[in-house]
Amino acid sequence: MYKIVRKEILNSQVKLLEIEAPYVARKAEPGQFIILRVDESGERIPFTIADYDREKGTVTIIFQEVGASTLALGLLNEGDSLADFVGPLGVASELEGVKKAAVIGGGLGSAIAYPQAKKLNQMGASVDVIMGYRNKDIIILEKEMAEVSDRLFVTTDDGSNGTKGFVSDILQKLLDEGTEYDVVIAIGPAIMMKVVCDVTRPHGIRTIVSLNPIMIDGTGMCGGCRVTVGGETKFACVDGPDFDGHQVDFDELMRRLSMYKDKERTAVERHKCRLEDQVNAK
Amino acid sequence: MQNKRNMSPKKVDIPVQDPIVRSGNFEEVALGYTEEMAIEEANRCLNCKHKPCVSGCPVNVKIPEFVMLITEGKFEEAYEKILETNSLPAVCGRVCPQESQCEAKCVRGIKGESVGIGRLERFAADWSMKNAEKKYDTVPFNGKKVAIIGSGPAGLACAGDLVKLGYDVTIFEAFHLAGGVLVYGIPEFRLPKDLVQKEIDGLVAQGVKIRTNMVIGKVLTIDELLEEEGFSAVFVGSGAGLPMFMNIPGENLNGVYSANEFLTRINLMKAYKEDAKTPIMRGEAVAVVGGGNVAMDAARSAKRLGAKDVYIIYRRSEAEMPARLEEVHHAKEEGIIFKVLTNPVQIIGDDNGWVKGMECVSMELGEPDQSGRRRPIKIEGSEHVIDLDTVIMSIGTSPNPLIRSTTPDLATNKWGCIEADAETGTTSKEGVFAGGDAVTGAATVILAMGAGKKAAKAIDEYIKSKEA
Ligand SMILES: Cc1cc2nc3c(=O)[nH]c(=O)nc-3n(C[C@H](O)[C@H](O)[C@H](O)COP(=O)(O)OP(=O)(O)OC[C@H]3O[C@@H](n4cnc5c(N)ncnc54)[C@H](O)[C@@H]3O)c2cc1C
Ligand SMILES: Cc1cc2nc3c(=O)[nH]c(=O)nc-3n(C[C@H](O)[C@H](O)[C@H](O)COP(=O)(O)OP(=O)(O)OC[C@H]3O[C@@H](n4cnc5c(N)ncnc54)[C@H](O)[C@@H]3O)c2cc1C
Ligand code: SF4
Ligand code: SF4
Ligand code: FES
Numbered sequence: 224m225y226k227i228v229r230k231e232i233l234n235s236q237v238k239l240l241e242i243e244a245p246y247v248a249r250k251a252e253p254g255q256f257i258i259l260r261v262d263e264s265g266e267r268i269p270f271t272i273a274d275y276d277r278e279k280g281t282v283t284i285i286f287q288e289v290g291a292s293t294l295a296l297g298l299l300n301e302g303d304s305l306a307d308f309v310g311p312l313g314v315a316s317e318l319e320g321v322k323k324a325a326v327i328g329g330g331l332g333s334a335i336a337y338p339q340a341k342k343l344n345q346m347g348a349s350v351d352v353i354m355g356y357r358n359k360d361i362i363i364l365e366k367e368m369a370e371v372s373d374r375l376f377v378t379t380d381d382g383s384n385g386t387k388g389f390v391s392d393i394l395q396k397l398l399d400e401g402t403e404y405d406v407v408i409a410i411g412p413a414i415m416m417k418v419v420c421d422v423t424r425p426h427g428i429r430t431i432v433s434l435n436p437i438m439i440d441g442t443g444m445c446g447g448c449r450v451t452v453g454g455e456t457k458f459a460c461v462d463g464p465d466f467d468g469h470q471v472d473f474d475e476l477m478r479r480l481s482m483y484k485d486k487e488r489t490a491v492e493r494h495k496c497r498l499e500d501q502v503n504a505k
Numbered sequence: 506m507q508n509k510r511n512m513s514p515k516k517v518d519i520p521v522q523d524p525i526v527r528s529g530n531f532e533e534v535a536l537g538y539t540e541e542m543a544i545e546e547a548n549r550c551l552n553c554k555h556k557p558c559v560s561g562c563p564v565n566v567k568i569p570e571f572v573m574l575i576t577e578g579k580f581e582e583a584y585e586k587i588l589e590t591n592s593l594p595a596v597c598g599r600v601c602p603q604e605s606q607c608e609a610k611c612v613r614g615i616k617g618e619s620v621g622i623g624r625l626e627r628f629a630a631d632w633s634m635k636n637a638e639k640k641y642d643t644v645p646f647n648g649k650k651v652a653i654i655g656s657g658p659a660g661l662a663c664a665g666d667l668v669k670l671g672y673d674v675t676i677f678e679a680f681h682l683a684g685g686v687l688v689y690g691i692p693e694f695r696l697p698k699d700l701v702q703k704e705i706d707g708l709v710a711q712g713v714k715i716r717t718n719m720v721i722g723k724v725l726t727i728d729e730l731l732e733e734e735g736f737s738a739v740f741v742g743s744g745a746g747l748p749m750f751m752n753i754p755g756e757n758l759n760g761v762y763s764a765n766e767f768l769t770r771i772n773l774m775k776a777y778k779e780d781a782k783t784p785i786m787r788g789e790a791v792a793v794v795g796g797g798n799v800a801m802d803a804a805r806s807a808k809r810l811g812a813k814d815v816y817i818i819y820r821r822s823e824a825e826m827p828a829r830l831e832e833v834h835h836a837k838e839e840g841i842i843f844k845v846l847t848n849p850v851q852i853i854g855d856d857n858g859w860v861k862g863m864e865c866v867s868m869e870l871g872e873p874d875q876s877g878r879r880r881p882i883k884i885e886g887s888e889h890v891i892d893l894d895t896v897i898m899s900i901g902t903s904p905n906p907l908i909r910s911t912t913p914d915l916a917t918n919k920w921g922c923i924e925a926d927a928e929t930g931t932t933s934k935e936g937v938f939a940g941g942d943a944v945t946g947a948a949t950v951i952l953a954m955g956a957g958k959k960a961a962k963a964i965d966e967y968i969k970s971k972e973a
Contacts, residue, residue, distance in 0.1 A: 246724050260681060266774060266783040267681070292782060307681040309718035439774070439783075442679050442720055443905050444746035445766035449757055456750065456757065461907070475757055478858040482759045483784040 224304035225259075228281060233363040237287050237331060238297050239273070245280030247272075247310045253338035254316030254433065254465050257282065258441045260307040261295045268292050269438045269460075271335040272311060282310070285334035285363075312441045313464050316431065318342055321405045325397070326372070327353045327390050327419055329411020334364055335433065336410040337371075344371040351402070352376070353393045355415070359384030391418045404428050409468060413480065417473035424469055432468035434459045436479055451475050511548040514617025519624050524838040528808050531693045531777055534835055535599075540580070543628040547575035550620045553612055558622060561610035564590045564955045568607060568622055575625055584633035587626055592662045593954055595634065595700050596687060598627025600798075601951050602829045634703060641710045647671035649968050652736040654721045654908070657685020658950045659742030659941025661704065662957030663964075664713045670965050674712070675736075677719040682773065685744055686942075687950070689773040690765070692802050694809070695832075698772070722907035727915070731936055737971070738936045738964045741915075741923060742957060745904045745942035751794070755852030756898070760786060760860035764795070764803045764899035771806050785810065788895030792816040792863055794849055795899030796826035797947075801833065803897045804841045815841050816891065820848040820868050820881045846870070846881065850888065852896055862890045904943050912937075922946050930960030938964055 229241035247257060256271045274283035288297045299305070316339055324343050328336040333354040343350045352372035356362050357380045369375050376393045378386045386393065394407070407430045409419040416432040423430045436448045436459050443461040450459050453470035457463065511517075520536040521527075527534055538546065550572040558568045567586050574583035587594045601607070603623040611619035651667050653660045656678040664674045682688055687701045709715060721727065721743070730736045748763035750756050767785070770776040774783035791807040793800045796819035808815045817836070819826060822845050826833060837843065846868040853862040867887035870879035904921045916924040916933035923932060923939040930938035940956025942948055 246719070250724065264775075264780075264782060307718050309679070309681070309720060309724075311723060312720065439766060439769055440680065442723075442746075442907065444748070445769055446748045446750065446763040447766045451757060456752075475858075479757070479759060482786075 224306070225308035226304045227299055227301050228279075229283075230299070230301050233285065233334075234361045237285060237334070237361070237363055239283060239285045240296075240299070241274075241276075241281050241283045242305065242308060243280060244282050244308045244310075247282050247308065248275045248277050248280045251275040251282060251311045252315030253318070253342045255311035255313045256441070256464060257284065257308055257310030258312060258438065259284075259296075259305050259309070261292060261299070262306050265295070265306060266292050267307075267439055267441070268296075269312075269435070269441060271338075271433070271464075273334055273337055274341075282308075285331070287331045309441070313460060314462070316342075316408070316465050318346065318348075318406075321346070321348050323349045323404050325351045325353065325394060325402075325404050325407045327355075327394060327407065327409045327411070329355045329390055329409075329415035330357065330361070332409075332411025332415070332433075333368065336408060337364055337367060339408050339410075340368060341371045349373050351397065351404075353378070353390045355379070355390035355411070357381070389418070390415065391422050394419060395422050398422065398426055406431060408433075413473050413477045416468060416471075420468040420471070420473075430468040431465050432471060433464045434466060434471065434476060435464065436476060437482065450479075509548065510551075511545055513549065516549070516618045516621040516624070517542050517546040519621070521835075524835075524840075527694065528805075528839040531809055533697050534694050537631055538624060538628045540578070540632070543575055543580075543625060543632075544578065546621050547572045547625055549613060550576075551612060557610040557612060558607045558620070562607040563949075563951050564958070566591050566607070566626070571629065572620065572622070572625055575629060580629055580632040581637045583629040584637070587629060591626075591951075591954070592665045592958070593658060593704055593950070594626050595630035595704070596658070596696060597951050597954070598623050598625075598630055599696055600691060600829075600949075602949065604830050606951070634700070639707060639710075641707065643710075643712050644669055644671045646673045646712070649673065650675065650734075650736045651964060651968075652677060652730045652734070652739045653742060654727075654739065655679075655685060655742040655744055655941070655943070656683035656705070656715065657742055657744050657941060657953060658687065659744075659943070659953040659957040659960075660685070660740065661708060662954040663740045663742060663940070663961045664957075665708055665711070666958055666961035667964060668708065668711045668713050670961075672965075672968075673714075675714040675716060677721050677725070678715060678717045679720040680773065681717050683715050683717065685742075689769045690799065690802070692768065692772055692806050694805070695802065720907065722911040727908070727912045727934070727937060737968050738938065740930070740957070740960050740964060741908060741932075741937065741939040741943055742941045742953070743905060743908055743943045744953075745902045745922075745947045747903045747905045747921075748898070749901045749903060750898055751849065751900060753849060753851050755854055755860070755863075758852055758854040758860050759858050760788070760894055761852060761896045761898065762786075764793070764799045764897050765902065767803050767897050768799070768806065771810075777806075777810060786895055788812050788893075790814045790891075790893045791895040791897065792818050792849075792891060792893050793897045793899055794818045795901070796821065796828060796845075797899065797901075798828045798832055800897075800899040801828045801836050801841075803899050805832075805836055805839055807895070807897065808839055808841060812895070816893075817841055817843050817845075818847050818849060818863075818865065819843070819845045821878060822846055822870060825878045844891075848881065848883065849896075853890065860894055860896055862892045863896055864888055864890050902942075902947050904946070908943075920946060928959060929963035930956060931963060936967070938967075
């Protein structure tokens with residue numbers, strides 16, 4: 224069993240869990256992920272490794288409650304345990320030799336991009352971080368990101384805090400001003416990554432994106448996570464999740480992510496009913 | 506009890522669930538012999554001196570001996586006789602391709618049907634599970650640790666033999682549940698999962714440790730197991746789990762699955778149950794591409810999920826199909842439509858990127874190829890489209906690259922299979938043995954199990970030789 228040693232509520236939908244998993248913590252690197260099951264009947268759900276502590280033997284994940292399984296995960300507290308926790312899976316991000324980078328996070332992607340920014344900062348690279356949120360109420364990890372970046376830009380879609388607009392607008396501006404980057408790392412919703420790639424493409428800047436297709440095993444045995452990169456089929460769980468963004472077929476990714484939309488909606492409704500029943504019974 | 510030899514040319518029928526009823530549930534299809542039926546069938550065995558049947562079995566189960574014990578009503582003794590060479594009788598009795606192994610060599614098969622060896626093996630194992638209290642002798646540990654990678658039939662058999670020799674055995678399994686293909690691939694209606702679990706519980710009772718969620722190559726490497734974790738030897742039984750695709754247009758459309766994904770969702774994640782948390786597409790018109798056991802399992806599972814039309818699309822003729830005869834027969838009874846001599850060209854999607862059909866061509870058989878099977882050739886102008894909403898690719902699997910890519914000194918061949926000696930499982934790397942699908946590519950339960958047993962013997966000899 225994998226014990227939760229710390230729980231933080233980052234905003235109304237986003238939570239952080241620090242989990243005891245010494246074998247995962249020993250090998251974890253930025254860019255890798257884990258798969259967990261909440262309980263014995265749970266589905267296998269993947270999460271990026273947001274942080275790790277090799278000495279304490281813990282791994283941190285940050286997640287958004289979007290469906291039945293993440294809602295169930297959010298109900299757990301410190302001291303509770305997860306049924307399964309496997310990792311580190313996937314290939315670590317290629318950060319060797321980077322001197323100047325832009326790390327871009329969209330929404331929850333900001334949290335997922337944190338370990339990359341931190342590692343680049345530790346390596347002595349100069350890091351600009353651009354985080355984008357829908358509105359100011361859901362901004363997370365601002366302090367942590369400020370600590371590991373040279374410059375931090377925060378945008379909100381509605382302008383309620385920071386600059387109004389999208390992360391790609393800021394990036395465009397920085398590039399127009401003549402800022403040069405060895406690499407741009409973009410993590411967030413598929414559409415955001417796609418737009419960032421469109422911005423960097425004319426400049427020929429290496430752009431790494433972290434893909435999140437639907438996964439089951441995470442070890443290359445189901446092919447459910449397949450994505451098209453440079454015209455070839457790749458299994459994101461073993462060949463990625465990082466890929467060269469300029470080669471990724473984002474439209475296909477978005478389409479495949481919607482495969483179970485209807486089914487998941489029923490699962491949430493069932494879950495909510497059960498929760499309501501529990502509450503009503505009290 | 507006075508037994509009379511039964512000279513009927515036909516096997517005693519095995520009760521099965523009605524095809525219409527069973528194609529709507531996931532319960533086991535064949536129900537198994539009663540004691541009377543088993544004795545009656547066992548009496549068809551002539552107890553041949555030369556035992557041709559035994560040579561047909563990859564692990565040489567002592568067939569006439571166990572069958573004679575059944576005729577005497579000594580069911581537990583029969584079970585123990587099988588166990589002398591086969592660690593998983595309840596599984597093999599159900600899933601072995603008997604018609605091309607033990608039963609193919611049975612003299613009763615010359616005129617009429619062979620003795621129902623598989624059915625009797627299954628009967629003895631089921632009887633024992635139900636009636637005999639299981640006592641496991643635990644052998645004191647000899648202080649030597651052996652690591653087993655993978656908990657499929659190869660790994661389980663290897664672990665079982667080593668623990669009996671006193672080794673401290675740990676199985677490392679990537680999934681959250683042990684059993685390999687027996688739990689994630691072969692469906693409940695053919696191999697009930699509680700039966701596999703009982704076999705695994707038996708190993709644990711004898712002292713085998715099972716560590717799930719351990720993806721070797723990621724969490725730990727083979728070198729770390731040998732150098733840092735204190736294991737004297739490693740057995741690799743990691744199977745052949747990497748699905749192949751055809752590389753035809755449309756394979757990434759929504760509604761196209763690999764058989765592995767489809768079956769894993771159903772068997773491991775129980776997606777067929779109403780309250781399951783893992784979703785699955787319940788197609789109306791489903792095509793499964795392939796002709797092996799995996800294809801039959803995927804097709805019959807799709808039917809059970811409620812599909813109206815389920816097709817098997819196979820490019821050769823039925824005679825060349827690698828699936829077990831019984832599965833083909835059961836699939837037909839359940840209404841699966843066989844479209845043989847047919848090959849997909851492309852999968853067609855609708856405007857939203859969902860499967861709506863598959864274009865196929867008809868084939869004819871030409872000259873035999875290297876495999877000895879007649880090569881299928883495309884008939885020009887035979888293109889046609891089948892309307893579908895789901896396509897399941899079941900054209901084969903190969904070994905997962907995780908282990909070979911993290912163990913550079915472990916030699917593999919051009920198909921990614923680990924090179925290992927067929928008799929001992931010895932690999933190019935000292936202290937590392939391998940067997941099962943990881944070495945042979947996708948094969949059978951009994952061959953994997955046999956390889957695990959042979960490797961256990963070689964590992965014992967290897968560790969003793971190091972001590973001397
Ligand atoms: C490599 C990777 C890293 C990820 N990292 C994070 C993270 O750090 N934080 C976070 O909040 N989320 C992360 N996700 C997404 C997260 O796995 C899904 O939000 C979660 O599985 C949804 O489960 P659910 O049952 O709550 O929602 P559901 O109602 O099941 O699904 C909501 C949506 O989530 C996606 N989804 C569903 N099941 C899966 C699955 N098995 N694999 C991937 N996506 C799925 C689908 O697009 C679906 O429409 C990551 C996904 C991948 C593949
Ligand atoms: C759907 C289906 C139906 C079949 N039907 C039949 C049948 O009727 N009759 C028959 O004889 N055979 C059948 N087979 C074939 C048979 O199941 C296999 O040949 C047999 O299971 C191989 O055994 P194995 O131990 O080598 O590997 P597997 O059973 O594949 O087990 C390998 C195990 O290793 C684990 N693993 C892999 N990589 C790692 C890693 N890096 N670290 C840790 N663990 C790892 C896997 O998760 C898996 O649990 C069928 C196969 C399938 C898929
Ligand atoms: S193990 Fe398989 S091949 Fe051997 S006797 Fe039993 S059913 Fe036949
Ligand atoms: S060949 Fe057939 S009849 Fe002869 S011993 Fe074997 S099972 Fe019995
Ligand atoms: S999640 Fe199954 S192959 Fe990637």
